[in-house]
Amino acid sequence: MSIRGLNMLLLGALTGVAGSASAYTMGTRGVGVLVPYAIHDGAAETTAVALMSADTTTCPFTSGGGDATQARVYWTFFDVNSNPVKGGSFQMTHNDIYPFIWATEGGDTVRGQPGYLLFVLDPNNDGMLAAGEGQWGCLSAEGFYAVVGETDVAFVPTWPVESYDFAETETGPVNLAALNATSLTRLISAAPNLLLAGFSLTGGEPVELDLRYSVGGGDTTQIVLWSAETIGGPGVTYSVELFDHEQNRKVVELTLPNKELNVIDPAAIAGRPADYTNGFIRFAPPISAGDADGDPDVCVPIAGSLPGTYTDVGCDGGGVVSFSVIHSPGLGARQTIINPNSPASALF
Numbered sequence: 484m485s486i487r488g489l490n491m492l493l494l495g496a497l498t499g500v501a502g503s504a505s506a507y508t509m510g511t512r513g514v515g516v517l518v519p520y521a522i523h524d525g526a527a528e529t530t531a532v533a534l535m536s537a538d539t540t541t542c543p544f545t546s547g548g549g550d551a552t553q554a555r556v557y558w559t560f561f562d563v564n565s566n567p568v569k570g571g572s573f574q575m576t577h578n579d580i581y582p583f584i585w586a587t588e589g590g591d592t593v594r595g596q597p598g599y600l601l602f603v604l605d606p607n608n609d610g611m612l613a614a615g616e617g618q619w620g621c622l623s624a625e626g627f628y629a630v631v632g633e634t635d636v637a638f639v640p641t642w643p644v645e646s647y648d649f650a651e652t653e654t655g656p657v658n659l660a661a662l663n664a665t666s667l668t669r670l671i672s673a674a675p676n677l678l679l680a681g682f683s684l685t686g687g688e689p690v691e692l693d694l695r696y697s698v699g700g701g702d703t704t705q706i707v708l709w710s711a712e713t714i715g716g717p718g719v720t721y722s723v724e725l726f727d728h729e730q731n732r733k734v735v736e737l738t739l740p741n742k743e744l745n746v747i748d749p750a751a752i753a754g755r756p757a758d759y760t761n762g763f764i765r766f767a768p769p770i771s772a773g774d775a776d777g778d779p780d781v782c783v784p785i786a787g788s789l790p791g792t793y794t795d796v797g798c799d800g801g802g803v804v805s806f807s808v809i810h811s812p813g814l815g816a817r818q819t820i821i822n823p824n825s826p827a828s829a830l831f
Contacts, residue, residue, distance in 0.1 A: 507804065507824070508672035512537055513643030514617030515603035516624040517670065519709035519804050520639060520744065521560065521585050522597045527631045529586035530639060534602060534624045536579045542621035544577070546608040552576055555605050556622070557659035560589060562598045563741035564716075565664040569593060572660070575604070599709060599744055601667065603644065603659050611656035614646050628808070630817070637808050637817035642672045648711070650797030653782075668797030670711045673804045674824040676770050692766050692824045695807045696749035699760030705808045706747040706764070706822070708739070712801040713793055714768050715739030721790045724765040725755060733759070737766065763822075768803050771795040 516534065523529035534556065536542065544551040559570040569589060575581050585600070603612060604622045626639030650668040651657045657666060676690045696704040716739075723737045735754040739745045749755065749764065772787030772794045782798035795801060805822035 507642070507674060507821070509640060509642060509821075510623075511643050511672075512541070512620055512623045513645050513672070514606075514612065514621050515601060515644035516622055517642045517644050517667075517709075517804075518600040518602075518624070518626045518639060519642065519806075520597065520707045520746065521600045521626075522595070522628075523586040523589060523593075524595055526584075526586045528629070529584060530600075530626065530628050531585065532583040532600065532602075532624050532626045532639075532641070534575070534581045534583060534622060536575045536577055536581075536604065537621055537623075539577050542577070542604070542606055542617060544606055544608070551608055553608075554621075555608055555610075556581070556602055557605060557610075558583070558588075558600060558602045559662045560593060560598050560600055561664075561744075562596065563744040565667075565743045567662055567664070568596070568598060570660065570662070597744065597746060601644065601662065605659055610659055612646050612649065612652065612659055613656040614652040616646050618645055619643075628817075633815075635815070635817055638819040640804075640806050640819065640821055642670060642804055645671065647671065647799075650799060653797075665796050668711055668795070668801070669799040670802035670804070673711065673802030676768055676801050676803060690768065690803070690824055692768065692803065692805050692822055694747070694749075694764040694766055694805055694822050695809070695820045696763065697761045697809045697811070698750040701812045702760075703810045704749050706749060706805065707808070708745045708747060708766075708803070708805045710743050710768065710801060710803045712771070712796060713742040714789065714803070715741050715743070715745055716789065719789045721766065723767075725752070725759060725762065726765065727756075727759040727762040731759070737764065769793045771800045774798045 521530040544554040553574045553576050555572050555574050557572045560568050562568050606617045624641045626641050628637045628639055646652050648669045649657045649666055674690050694706045719739050721737045725733045725735045735752055769792050772785040772792045775783040775785045784794045787793045807820045810817045
């Protein structure tokens with residue numbers, strides 16, 4: 484069986500386990516970590532990430548074939564369309580914590596630029612990530628957005644990343660210092676938007692996300708929506724259901740101008756009734772266009788189009804995550820809400 488076949492087998496096993504709980508898998512280790520939204524406006528207003536490494540048993544380090552006391556972590560900052568903008572690396576020992584302050588690491592060249600951060604630990608210190616390397620055992624993180632002038636901080640959720648989330652590991656190792664827009668094509672720890680037939684991707688069924696908002700009484704909301712595959716772009720608009728806190732419903736158009744990372748201001752959605760100040764948006768992201776070949780060792784994407792479906796670049800199904808940050812002046816604080824999802828029923 485090829486690496487692709489093994490990946491499909493593993494994906495089937497993982498989704499079967501996840502079905503008894505939630506489609507999101509959070510609070511676990513991976514070989515890497517996704518921070519789906521990062522931005523800074525200098526040291527006074529910045530994203531900060533604390534990365535934690537595992538012990539020698541869970542994640543042994545090697546170098547040149549022998550044991551090592553340190554491993555290198557590679558990081559990449561991608562823009563809203565998943566183009567790599569900036570990257571670097573640092574070393575960690577076992578049972579270590581590394582504070583990553585985006586205002587310091589990113590500097591003025593990315594000041595005010597929204598994007599997302601990807602961290603990957605390289606257990607064997609060769610600069611490459613092979614299929615299965617460091618799986619489920621090496622790195623975890625917690626993220627925050629600090630606003631010093633307001634003595635306030637918001638939680639930024641993170642998701643574990645594995646080698647099989649990278650399409651490139653199907654044919655060979657990934658160069659961690661040269662990740663590109665099509666490197667990370669799946670996030671199995673996210674909400675899935677695909678349908679499995681055997682171990683082949685043959686299409687999909689929508690997963691629904693409820694995007695929480697509050698815009699009354701001076702409240703403001705930022706809804707962060709991240710996808711491993713392209714779900715937006717110029718002119719891409721979705722019909723969504725907008726609910727208020729009394730179960731009233733209205734269909735409105737939601738525009739996603741960016742390919743993979745969109746930060747939505749619900750107060751600015753055209754057609755939102757003025758009295759819809761507290762509620763949620765029910766959004767069904769596009770499904771994977773799947774694999775046109777029934778052989779799990781062969782990848783033949785079906786041509787898809789937004790907003791209903793999309794071409795699955797890695798033939799591996801994608802994945803979406805979302806959270807809302809609500810700022811309430813009345814409480815003098817920002818609160819983060821993980822936006823719930825209902826997994827595609829065909830997976831379970």
